[in-house]
Amino acid sequence: MNESVVIRRAVTRYSDGEVLSGEDDVVTEYPLTIMLNGEEFATLVCSPDHVEDLSIGFLASEGLLTDYRSLTDLSYDDRTGHVYAEVEDVDEWLKESGSKRYFTSCCGKSRQGFVFYNDARTAKPLQSHTVGLTYEDCISMMSAMQQASGLFKVTGGVHNAALFEQDGTLLLSRSDIGRHNALDKIYGHILRSELLMDGKALAFSGRVSSEVLLKAAKMGCEVLLSKSAATDLAIQLAEDLGITIAGFIRNGSLNVYTHPERITKGDNNF
Structure with missing residues (x-):
């Protein structure tokens, strides 16, 4: 991990009725x-x-x-x-x-x-339909994204984003104090590496706002998975642009907001 991303700071910690002095890892800006x-x-x-x-x-x-x-x-x-x-x-x-x-x-x-x-x-409507996932795939990808973020484990102070093959293979993971930044780090890697988005899903820890949805659209993302909620405008845009949003992926459950045909209970054939 880049040492400049994390710094040690003195803290006063209260736990179980005790007040203790110590240090903690803090994410930098x-x-x-x-x-x-x-x-x-x-x-x-x-x-x-x-x-x-x-x-x-x-x-x-x-x-x-x-x-x-x-x-x-x-x-x-x-x-x-x-x-x-x-x-x-x-x-x-x-x-x-x-x-x-x-x-x-x-x-x-x-x-x-x-x-x-x-x-x-x-941002153009998607014409492709290359991704097919199960509900369990979505839950597993969200868990894998969180596990891949060493920075989140250490500081608890960043948003995470990750790109997956539809078979669950984690291609890359990025973290940042800014949720938009985490996605832009993914997008920049996609462009530099000339990755094709066919058969891939994007996972994200933050709320799916209209701006987040549009970033995903520009990447050519068919399926956007989120640990959090989606806004009304994001849902409207996803409907129009042909993107599947699955949100509130936590504790073994999720909501599919748009284009649910890409996510099913059993095996998919695409």
Whole structure:
């Protein structure tokens, strides 16, 4: 584990009527500034690991990187916390609309107008139907995602995301203090590795909001699994975009909110 992601802090702990002094592992918050074509574009407050993937996923989610091949250069200066990205054919309206934004670990300022202008251009309804899961598959994937996050086990202070093959194979796992950041780290890895999303499911520890759903849509995700709830707008968007949402996956139960045909009780044949 990257030592800069976790720090030891003195704490006073109360347990079973006793007050004790000790130390605890605490997750760090790190400001990462993305320089786009030589200009400051955004600062993300994040967990300082997989920052290149985070930067790529963020730019793709925001519509500034519509084709990975247009990313001509990417470098990270860990001394200053700056990522330098050179991207061809950037939409100048999107660039100016998002200039010098600051996103906290709680998602920061509202991006509603900016996001939905971009999403109208980049989020397309799915035409594929390559994923078939059972209810038990969903429960097992959620458990595997949580088990794979060493950072969560140590600090309890991060959101988790993971990508699975439909047979349950865990392909990658990412954690971050920001729930959007965890997904962008997954997205960036998908783009850099040129992974195809056919036959894959995305698991997530946070609430499925409209922004989370749209990030999944841009990845080409057919099935989004969550430990938490889904919002009404996310459900509407998932219906329109052809995405299956399964939420409240905990204690051996779950809710399927949209396109339930991808999740059944028994064996599936796709």
